[in-house]
Amino acid sequence: MSSENFQQSRTPPIATTGLLGWIRLNLFSSWFNSILTILVIYLLYQILVPFLNWSIFAADFTHNYLGQQIIDRTFCTRVMDPEIGGACWAIIFVRFYQFIYGFYPVEEVWRVNIVYSLLVIAVAPLLIEKFPLRKYFLYFTLIFPIIAYFLLAGGFGLAHVSTKDWGGLLVTLVLGFTGIALAFPLGIVLALGRRSNLPVISMVCTLFIEFIRGVPLITLLFFGMVMLPLFLPEGITLDGLVRCLIAVTLFQGAYMAEVIRGGLQAIPQGQYEAAQSVGLSYWQMNRKIILPQAIRITIPSIVNTSIGLFKDTTLVLIVGQLDLLGIGRAVLAAQTWMGLSIEVYVFVAVVFIIFTFSMSRYSLYLEKKLKTGINMGAD
Amino acid sequence: MKKLLSIVAVSVFALSANAGTLDDVKNRGFLKCGVTTGLAGFAAPDDSGNWTGLDVDMCRAVAAAVFGDSSKVEFTTTTGKSRFPTLASGEIDMLARNTTWTLSRDVNLGFEFVGVNFYDGQGFMVPTSLGVSSATELDGATVCIQTGTTTELNLADFFRANNIGYEALPIETNDEARENLFAGRCDVFTTDASGLSSTRAQSDNPNKWVVLPEIISKEPLGPLVRHGDHQWGDVVRWSLNTMIIAEEFGLTQANVDDNMNSNIPEVLRILGVEGGYGEMLELSNDFAYNIIKQIGNYSESYERNVGPDTPLAIGRGLNALWTDGGILYAPPFR
Numbered sequence: 090m091s092s093e094n095f096q097q098s099r100t101p102p103i104a105t106t107g108l109l110g111w112i113r114l115n116l117f118s119s120w121f122n123s124i125l126t127i128l129v130i131y132l133l134y135q136i137l138v139p140f141l142n143w144s145i146f147a148a149d150f151t152h153n154y155l156g157q158q159i160i161d162r163t164f165c166t167r168v169m170d171p172e173i174g175g176a177c178w179a180i181i182f183v184r185f186y187q188f189i190y191g192f193y194p195v196e197e198v199w200r201v202n203i204v205y206s207l208l209v210i211a212v213a214p215l216l217i218e219k220f221p222l223r224k225y226f227l228y229f230t231l232i233f234p235i236i237a238y239f240l241l242a243g244g245f246g247l248a249h250v251s252t253k254d255w256g257g258l259l260v261t262l263v264l265g266f267t268g269i270a271l272a273f274p275l276g277i278v279l280a281l282g283r284r285s286n287l288p289v290i291s292m293v294c295t296l297f298i299e300f301i302r303g304v305p306l307i308t309l310l311f312f313g314m315v316m317l318p319l320f321l322p323e324g325i326t327l328d329g330l331v332r333c334l335i336a337v338t339l340f341q342g343a344y345m346a347e348v349i350r351g352g353l354q355a356i357p358q359g360q361y362e363a364a365q366s367v368g369l370s371y372w373q374m375n376r377k378i379i380l381p382q383a384i385r386i387t388i389p390s391i392v393n394t395s396i397g398l399f400k401d402t403t404l405v406l407i408v409g410q411l412d413l414l415g416i417g418r419a420v421l422a423a424q425t426w427m428g429l430s431i432e433v434y435v436f437v438a439v440v441f442i443i444f445t446f447s448m449s450r451y452s453l454y455l456e457k458k459l460k461t462g463i464n465m466g467a468d
Numbered sequence: 469m470k471k472l473l474s475i476v477a478v479s480v481f482a483l484s485a486n487a488g489t490l491d492d493v494k495n496r497g498f499l500k501c502g503v504t505t506g507l508a509g510f511a512a513p514d515d516s517g518n519w520t521g522l523d524v525d526m527c528r529a530v531a532a533a534v535f536g537d538s539s540k541v542e543f544t545t546t547t548g549k550s551r552f553p554t555l556a557s558g559e560i561d562m563l564a565r566n567t568t569w570t571l572s573r574d575v576n577l578g579f580e581f582v583g584v585n586f587y588d589g590q591g592f593m594v595p596t597s598l599g600v601s602s603a604t605e606l607d608g609a610t611v612c613i614q615t616g617t618t619t620e621l622n623l624a625d626f627f628r629a630n631n632i633g634y635e636a637l638p639i640e641t642n643d644e645a646r647e648n649l650f651a652g653r654c655d656v657f658t659t660d661a662s663g664l665s666s667t668r669a670q671s672d673n674p675n676k677w678v679v680l681p682e683i684i685s686k687e688p689l690g691p692l693v694r695h696g697d698h699q700w701g702d703v704v705r706w707s708l709n710t711m712i713i714a715e716e717f718g719l720t721q722a723n724v725d726d727n728m729n730s731n732i733p734e735v736l737r738i739l740g741v742e743g744g745y746g747e748m749l750e751l752s753n754d755f756a757y758n759i760i761k762q763i764g765n766y767s768e769s770y771e772r773n774v775g776p777d778t779p780l781a782i783g784r785g786l787n788a789l790w791t792d793g794g795i796l797y798a799p800p801f802r
Binding site: 162168171183184186187191192251253311314315318319326329406407408409410411415418419420421422423424425427428430 | 504505506507508509511512513514515517520542543544545546547549550553554556557558559643666669670671672778779780
């Protein structure tokens with residue numbers, strides 16, 4: 090058979106293009122994948138539908154199914170009639186203040202709000218390279234901790250607010266951000282120290298890192314909470330939150346040091362030699378040549394350990410500090426809200442996911458950006 | 469290690485004991501009181517962030533006695549592990565944290581329990597449908613029990629002494645026990661009576677559960693201070709005693725003002741109208757009046773926080789006055 094005309098090009102089979110094609114290629118490419126897909130869809134259906142129903146469609150927010158405003162657990166639909174009731178989110182609404190600020194005095198709470206807003210302004214230029222007037226904002230980032238301290242604790246005419254009144258998200262953020270911010274310089278110093286040619290410095294740093302990394306955070310917290318006060322001179326008591334901060338910072342510092350050391354080791358020897366050959370001193374070499382490169386390549390790992398620390402801060406509950414999770418548990422001890430533990434734990438989990446997920450997304454964005462940077466050569 | 473810790477602790481507060489906690493508290497202007505991080509009925513924040521509970525009232529009573537103002541308290545939240553070091557180091561002036569008075573804590577840890585503000589004890593809770601009215605009828609029952617606690621040992625002792633058998637379902641936490649019990653995986657749950665009541669209150673229908681009358685262990689919970697500062701110990705002790713004595717004499721928040729010219733001599737002594745009992749404690753003579761006016765008597769505090777009208781619904785039981793069949797008894801105010 091011979092063809093006289095060129096055959097018209099046909100449209101590709103409908104099963105290989107568009108949505109259908111995508112589904113076929115990715116979800117049903119073989120009998121095994123088809124079974125897996127169906128199984129996963131079935132499981133999602135089994136889990137997601139009841140969860141959405143419980144958390145949204147059958148849930149009480151501020152009013153119950155009779156339209157009454159919920160002021161304690163007895164008004165919750167699920168307490169009145171477990172058959173029809175879903176989540177009772179009223180506990181979160183009623184106690185929202187405690188979740189976000191702890192027991193911070195209401196008339197002073199504007200100070201916390203300012204700190205929360207300033208925190209965004211302080212962190213944004215760190216994260217966004219093209220931030221307008223970035224250089225000046227970075228100076229602000231440097232002095233932000235001092236401003237935040239006086240705003241939160243008082244001073245310069247502001248009323249003193251004891252850290253015993255701090256709680257909830259405030260404590261979680263203070264521990265998380267201060268821990269990360271202080272651990273970073275500590276980590277750099279320790280990493281450089283460990284690679285130092287001076288045996289004493291290198292040994293001290295190695296010992297410190299290995300000791301701190303060798304014990305769990307909870308041990309350090311107990312040490313700070315239980316042992317430290319016994320070593321302090323009589324009449325001097327360190328604030329409970331400060332003791333937790335010290336423990337968290339030392340812990341994170343040791344981990345940060347190892348991350349940064351990894352970066353330092355990844356820098357080719359030639360870079361060191363080149364720096365030394367143009368006559369740079371040790372500090373100049375590290376500041377201008379080595380560290381900028383080392384930190385750049387370790388940023389994803391730094392963010393990674395920071396996420397770990399952020400979650401680890403919940404351990405302070407065990408030494409009696411009421412962070413976000415601790416406040417949740419205290420709220421559940423109130424007789425008016427007893428038994429609504431699932432709501433509280435889901436809320437706390439969601440808040441943590443929001444923070445850690447944003448951190449991990451940011452790390453992903455950085456990774457992509459850095460990769461492009463390397464492909465295009467040095468900038 | 470534990471011993472070394474307590475020796476260090478003892479030597480540290482042996483030094484600070486000389487300073488005089490009462491003077492420290494007065495100079496500071498507020499009391500530092502250790503409570504739990506949250507336990508229904510004993511210490512928990514209310515909707516507006518104020519701490520409430522039986523232990524919290526104890527702290528507030530001491531503040532009322534010292535300052536005439538029950539709000540002058542700073543609460544420090546402590547856990548089971550951090551409570552003793554926090555008190556020993558002087559970070560708090562007193563601890564009111566549902567702590568069981570035992571010999572070793574009183575003596576070896578170097579603290580002084582000044583009294584008992586709640587007599588707790590291990591009890592049993594069963595579904596009403598089981599139709600059991602006494603723990604001795606529980607032969608062959610499955611018991612939800614927290615492992616590695618004194619509760620577990622007490623349970624074994626009780627069942628052995630009564631010559632009945634049981635099957636233990638070991639669990640780790642109270643939350644887990646609650647879920648197992650509600651799901652019907654065990655017939656009986658045993659823990660401290662106050663814990664049973666709080667578990668019961670969290671069920672969909674509290675009437676489905678009944679707490680059996682047997683109490684098989686002694687758990688006297690009370691406030692404590694550092695050993696060696698007797699003046700301060702006296703202040704806390706008589707703050708607690710005042711609340712108990714006030715109940716004996718029927719003095720309440722509402723009627724205390726009307727009793728200022730009562731014809732009962734002891735009432736006049738309590739309210740500081742006669743005698744200089746406050747001065748003996750280096751407090752003002754109306755310290756007891758302030759406690760009753762601002763906190764109320766023991767009964768009022770009990771009813772407000774754990775009593776039958778609260779979700780916990782714990783009957784007075786052992787915590788009734790000695791005249792009402794309980795064992796609450798305070799020395800005379802004279």
